[in-house]
Amino acid sequence: MILPALATKKRPRPKQERAQQTYELLLDVAGELLAEVGIDRISTNMICARAGLTPPALYRYFKDKYDVLEALGGRLMARQNVALEQWIARHADNGLDALRDGIEELLRDTAAVTQSEPGAVWILRALHASPRLVHVRLESHRYVTDQLVAAYMRYLPEIDRDELWQQLRLSVELGFAADEMLQEETRVSPNLIFARVARILRNDDMP
């Protein structure tokens, strides 16, 4: 549910209830501010002020500024992955066609998570742009690919695993690109995007 690499924190995870809430609060606020002022102007001082805390409180939970953003990105992708795992649980036992027919649903579920998190689009974009953060996205997309490969392999035992992995890795990338596009390009209808991308990602021609 949470990627091992992302859950590993330098700082010890907070023990008390209050601390856990503070930790989440800081991430919530960071997300909001990312949406409001953007990656260029967000600052640790700003996050603390908005959260009603003083800077040293933040540094109790995070090593530095990027550790905050890393955790924020990790939390978002972990939540997207919950949606993925639930989707797999629903469809994995019902054959290849069930998986293929369910792709649009997966896209919509993922988009719903993105939409519900405050500042999610900007988090995803920041994960793309900052050298210190790119690994979060990369690892998460690989993880998603691994899950999908496992689901598909049940019904395609003969298939070359590496070939399938590459195919699905590309599909994952395109799926997330479409997800981001939803929020950016107002001139294209979301329904068209969902339908068309789902069609594309069926991989009907897959060997």
Add this chain to the structure above:
Amino acid sequence: MILPALATKKRPRPKQERAQQTYELLLDVAGELLAEVGIDRISTNMICARAGLTPPALYRYFKDKYDVLEALGGRLMARQNVALEQWIARHADNGLDALRDGIEELLRDTAAVTQSEPGAVWILRALHASPRLVHVRLESHRYVTDQLVAAYMRYLPEIDRDELWQQLRLSVELGFAADEMLQEETRVSPNLIFARVARILRNDDMP
């Protein structure tokens, strides 16, 4: 060749030869530094130092820091658009199938531009992440879409223009997503990406 909206500068375009070179130099250096230190640590002072200039020289050509990045992004996308226009010139007169068969070539040509510009991937990513810069990417992708729509419409006179525009707009987004993926995901073969994405973007099922 250069997008009108991007070419419009607050500051007058440099008149003298020397000035034109300085302008380009600043953009080159900005690209290099974006690749070396990333969007988070690049600064106007740093750009000037590397270019062997003092800060006021930079401010002769650019309104502020983001104006530099905006111009850099604009220049990159203008160069990608040159590749597009050359591709259209080569194929537009030869029918719908020529266009469709040429898509992989277009993807490869665009990728070649991205690869040849120093720091191009990081420029593209920065254009995604910074609120002040997102419009550059958006406008360029819409421009590319417009060009493709014009090329396709010649052979599909009956088609709903808006429908086609949305289809192609999505294709453009996915194409660029694939371009960025090339540089990020080393576990997927470029040839697979080019071939598969070209196949996807043929839109053979297009009405």
Add this chain to the structure above:
DNA sequence: TGTACATCAGTGAACGCGCGTTCACTGATGTAC
């Protein structure tokens, strides 16, 4: 159940630093006659 002590959560106040930007200026290039 109460108290003493240990640990955890958060504060107040400040730090040095490098950022983006500007002012008043000099040197280089172009132009008119």
Add this chain to the structure above:
DNA sequence: TGTACATCAGTGAACGCGCGTTCACTGATGTAC
């Protein structure tokens, strides 16, 4: 072709500001007996 003047290109030096971060501390919560 030479010179006087106008304009353009770039400099030297500094500015205020807010950034990320830390130190020494206090208040809150949990634990043992």
